[in-house]
Amino acid sequence: MRQGKLVAFPTETVYGLGADATNDKAVAGIYALKGRPTFNPLIAHVTGPDMAGRYVEVTPLAQKLMDAFWPGPLTLVLKRRKDCPVSLLASAGLETLAVRCPKNKVAQDLIATADLPIVAPSANTSGQISPTTADHVKNDFGDRCPFVLDDGPCPVGVESTILLATQNPPVLLRYGGLAIEEIETVIGPVIRPNSDPTTPQSPGQMKSHYAPKTPLRMNATSADEGEALLGFGPAPEAVLNLSPRGDLTEAAANLFAMMHQLDNGRWKGIAVMPIPLRGLGYAINDRLKRASYKKDE
Ligand code: TXA
Ligand code: MG
Numbered sequence: 001m002r003q004g005k006l007v008a009f010p011t012e013t014v015y016g017l018g019a020d021a022t023n024d025k026a027v028a029g030i031y032a033l034k035g036r037p038t039f040n041p042l043i044a045h046v047t048g049p050d051m052a053g054r055y056v057e058v059t060p061l062a063q064k065l066m067d068a069f070w071p072g073p074l075t076l077v078l079k080r081r082k083d084c085p086v087s088l089l090a091s092a093g094l095e096t097l098a099v100r101c102p103k104n105k106v107a108q109d110l111i112a113t114a115d116l117p118i119v120a121p122s123a124n125t126s127g128q129i130s131p132t133t134a135d136h137v138k139n140d141f142g143d144r145c146p147f148v149l150d151d152g153p154c155p156v157g158v159e160s161t162i163l164l165a166t167q168n169p170p171v172l173l174r175y176g177g178l179a180i181e182e183i184e185t186v187i188g189p190v191i192r193p194n195s196d197p198t199t200p201q202s203p204g205q206m207k208s209h210y211a212p213k214t215p216l217r218m219n220a221t222s223a224d225e226g227e228a229l230l231g232f233g234p235a236p237e238a239v240l241n242l243s244p245r246g247d248l249t250e251a252a253a254n255l256f257a258m259m260h261q262l263d264n265g266r267w268k269g270i271a272v273m274p275i276p277l278r279g280l281g282y283a284i285n286d287r288l289k290r291a292s293y294k295k296d297e
Helices: 024-034 060-069 105-114 134-144 180-187 248-262 281-292
Strands: 007-009 016-020 043-045 074-079 096-100 161-164 171-174 227-231 269-272
Touching: 007 105, 007 134, 016 024, 016 105, 060 074, 060 180, 134 248, 161 180, 227 248, 248 281
Parallel strands: 043 096, 074 161, 227 269
Antiparallel strands: 007 016, 074 096, 161 171
16 A cells, blocks of 8 residues: 555445545555546545544544544545645545544554555446445446455445535534434534435535436336346345345445345346435435436436
8 A cells, every 4th residue: 555556445434445545546556456537535544533634624624523433434534734645636636635534443454554544335337236344345336456455344334424524513414324413412503505315515526426227216116027026024025125124224224235146147137126315325325316316307
């Protein structure tokens, strides 16, 4: 990593494709490997609030959020410090930088041992389903990413929740692995610019994202001919079930792995049963909406 090479590593949310955040060439390598439009900024991963404070201006609100939820699936967008050594390419030219402290020992050890802030998007080709196992990463990148640290499946399974915390109250930029209700119990109301969880807010968040090759539709009550039913709650006819007992945390953890499994070319479509809009249900519906978006629609 110190030599500017890319290393895929586990986090509690999804596998990340990591690079030295202070090395422009290494950061550019991420965009190249992912085939990602360069206007989409990256998250810098750190070992904790102290390390974050070297790169961004930690507001009192941000400090409170870090104290409550780090390490964990919460990313904070804050103002870059004047002396911030993180590549401007990683911020895509913005005056802000997203920072996150992952709750995974391998990730923590990697950042601490490299002694570098590590920028890491999800370790998948742009537009593809996010990887929740090391095999997902290897199947996608193959020899193009020779370094993959394997720590088994990711327990959370959807990406981190993102808050713009330069202002108080903060603005929700992405629904994710930390439920917004949980955040609000600590800091009060968070601004949700649009109550529709399917509307993209982060710069560069494209409508079609997390897309399996097989067409996917939401809120299905049953499967049509040739379709695989992806269940939630009791559903004996489901090919796979995100959570037979209707648990949203379990469903989030299974989401990307099950989408990968059903996207095997054997099915004409993937029909997903309704997921309730509460807790992690917001993040799950957001990812499903993107996965079901068709460019010609
Ligand atoms: O759980 C996660 O967050 C995973 C793991 C690997 O940590 N990472 C991840 O990164 O999901 P990525 O690159 O797939 O998504 C980062 C999101 C993008 O939608 C981007 O627009 C937003 O964060 N973002 C990054 N920096 C930002 C900034 N300065 N202002 C606003 N949004 C930002
Ligand atoms: Mg991603």
